[in-house]
Amino acid sequence: xxxxxxxxxxxxxxxxxxxxxxxxxxxxxxxxxxxxxxxxxxxxxxxxxxxxxxxxxxxxxxxxxxxxxxxxxxxxxxxxxxxxxxxxxxxxxxxxxxxxxxxxxxxxxxxxxxxxxxxxxxxxxxxxxxxxxxxxxxxxxxxxxxxxxxxxxxxxxxxxxxxxxxxxxxxxxxxxxxxxxxxxxxxxxxxx
Amino acid sequence: xxxxxxxxxxxxxxxxxxxxxxxxxxxxxxxxxxxxxxxxxxxxxxxxxxxxxxxxxxxxxxxxxxxxxxxxxxxxxxxxxxxxxxxxxxxxxxxxxxxxxxxxxxxxxxxxxxxxxxxxxxxxxxxxxxxxxxxxxxxxxxxxxxxxxxxxxxxxxxxxxxxxxxxxxxxxxxxxxxxxxxxxxxxxxxxx
DNA sequence: CCTGCTTGTTAAGCTATCTTAACTTTCTTG
DNA sequence: CAAGAAAGTTAAGATAGCTTAACAAGCAGG
Numbered sequence: 001x002x003x004x005x006x007x008x009x010x011x012x013x014x015x016x017x018x019x020x021x022x023x024x025x026x027x028x029x030x031x032x033x034x035x036x037x038x039x040x041x042x043x044x045x046x047x048x049x050x051x052x053x054x055x056x057x058x059x060x061x062x063x064x065x066x067x068x069x070x071x072x073x074x075x076x077x078x079x080x081x082x083x084x085x086x087x088x089x090x091x092x093x094x095x096x097x098x099x100x101x102x103x104x105x106x107x108x109x110x111x112x113x114x115x116x117x118x119x120x121x122x123x124x125x126x127x128x129x130x131x132x133x134x135x136x137x138x139x140x141x142x143x144x145x146x147x148x149x150x151x152x153x154x155x156x157x158x159x160x161x162x163x164x165x166x167x168x169x170x171x172x173x174x175x176x177x178x179x180x181x182x183x184x185x186x187x188x189x190x191x192x
Numbered sequence: 193x194x195x196x197x198x199x200x201x202x203x204x205x206x207x208x209x210x211x212x213x214x215x216x217x218x219x220x221x222x223x224x225x226x227x228x229x230x231x232x233x234x235x236x237x238x239x240x241x242x243x244x245x246x247x248x249x250x251x252x253x254x255x256x257x258x259x260x261x262x263x264x265x266x267x268x269x270x271x272x273x274x275x276x277x278x279x280x281x282x283x284x285x286x287x288x289x290x291x292x293x294x295x296x297x298x299x300x301x302x303x304x305x306x307x308x309x310x311x312x313x314x315x316x317x318x319x320x321x322x323x324x325x326x327x328x329x330x331x332x333x334x335x336x337x338x339x340x341x342x343x344x345x346x347x348x349x350x351x352x353x354x355x356x357x358x359x360x361x362x363x364x365x366x367x368x369x370x371x372x373x374x375x376x377x378x379x380x381x382x383x384x
Numbered sequence: 385c386c387t388g389c390t391t392g393t394t395a396a397g398c399t400a401t402c403t404t405a406a407c408t409t410t411c412t413t414g
Numbered sequence: 415c416a417a418g419a420a421a422g423t424t425a426a427g428a429t430a431g432c433t434t435a436a437c438a439a440g441c442a443g444g
Contacts, residue, residue, distance in 0.1 A: 002235050003302045004210045008401085008430090010303075011380045015431065018196045035392055043194050048432055050393055055430080058382050067392060067439060078377040085372035092363050098315040108312050110195045111202075115303040121373050123290040129361045130337055137329075137336035144329035145322055169321045171284050180277035181313050185270040188203045190250050200400090200431085207401065227422055240402050242423055247400080259409060259422060 010115065012061075012079060017114035018042060019052050020061060020080040023070050033070045086121045087113040093128045202307065204253075204271060209306035210234060211244050212253060212272040215262050225262045278313045279305040285320045 012020070022041045026033035035053070039046045053070060056062045061076030072080060087109045094105035116124075131138050171177060204212065214233045218225035227245070231238045245262060248254045253268035264272060279301045286297035308316075323330050363369060 003299055004206070005235060006299070007206045007303055011377070013430080014196070014199045036390085043197060044431090045433060046392060047394080047434080052431075059380055061380070075378045075380060078375050079380075081367075081372045081375065082377060085367075085369045089363065089369055089373075094312060098312060098319060100309075100311050100315055104309050104311050107195055107198070108307070108309050111199055111307040112304040115300070115307070117292075117296050117300050118373055119292050119296050120286060120290060120300050122370060123292055125361075125363060125369055125373070126340075127290060127337075129363045130340055131333075132362050135336060135340070137332040140329040141323075141333045144327055145319075148318075148322055148327070169317075170324050171281065171317060171321045175273075175277075177277045177281055177317055178314060180273045181281075181310055181317070183270050183273065185203070185274060186267045188251055188253070188267060188271075205400080228420085236401090237403060238422060239404080239424075244401075 007115075012059075012083075012114055014111075014114055015052065016056060016059070016061070017079070017083045019049075019056060020072065020076055021084055023062060023072055024077065024080040024084070027072070035070070038070065082118070083114050086116050089121050089125045089128065090116070093124050097128055097131050199307075204251075204275075204306060206303075206306060207244065208248060208251070208253070209271070209275045211241075211248060212264065212268055213276055215254060215264055216269065216272040216276070219264070227262070230262065274310070275306050278308050281313050281317045281320065282308070285316050289320055289323050 019038065019042065022038050023033040026037050026041060030037065035046050035049045039049045042049075053062060053064045056076070057064055060073055061079065062070050062072055064070045090109035090113060091105050094100045094108060095102055098105075100108075131141060169176070169178070211230065211234065214230050215225040218229050218233060222229065227238050227241045231241045234241075245254060245256045248268070249256055252265055253271065254262050254264055256262045282301035282305060283297050286292045286300060287294055290297075292300075323333060361368070361370070
């Protein structure tokens, strides 16, 4: 009932996370991060960068002196690294385990990288590493999974919860999640 | 380089998605959704609800006449259902496959439910259903996975990419993602 | 050491969300 | 049916992020 409000109270917002990553990337690439570099890298105006840097500085994530270069603090660097790692884990999982196209995977990973908890990232890494491994169970999984059907009624060839037909999938309950997800949502356009 | 900007251009924002879900939930629960109900449900002020409803109406997601009840349009209802389904899939996956605690899973699912693409939700449902199923490969996976170690150097018992020690995990490259993720990030507090 | 370009900063303004305070409708009840 | 309570709306103001336009600093070349 109140969880949803914490969205705006995350340590870093989506924008902030990407600014931090931009600074980290530019440091690696060019050895320094200047306002203009960041603006180009992110496709925003320089003034936008200046004001975001002020905010990041207040949060103790970067240091920046007028007309100078931008540096990450250790906190900022840690956050940038964590976000980056989260993105990588997500991307590998989405493409290699779920088999989603690169473009979709990148987009999704970019959107959620900063929102996924460390616990989840770590477990996702573990699962991904396992399912990609040489472990016999992982190989069997890959073969069987590739062969298994997609449609909801059949997306599990026999279920833990209820092997019957009504609840064949074991994840869906009263409504079929697959159908709910696939249901077309008309184009949304703001009027006026 | 530009993907990150689409965050603000999603069909619905985090807030909007939760307002839609609140309306849908209240309709189910009480048969109608009034401004006060929504405000209580979401823990925001009634005036906040009024102004958000204006916005949702402009987007064609709800209808609402002064002092009256709120109704979802078919688009709004579709979106609410899709978001809800996405949340359910995520929650089951996070708790039952990744084994993350309920509280963490709910929080994460709440944060990303509206950001995950349909493709990913659908594939996640398929994977979850499969891994929970009675399929022999799924059973083997569960047994083997439960027994496999967590630490990075060992999180895969032999890897596709490089079975050597340096790259034991197959997901990490130059840096160990597990360590990056676990690295403590100091408390962030805004000054002044 | 002055001229001009490049870089960076300010200022002002927009949108999205949210809040509080004050006001208006609608409903309830004696 | 007239108060007063309950529900809802408006108005005004805050914050986060952006943008454009205009101004300021820094530095190269003559």
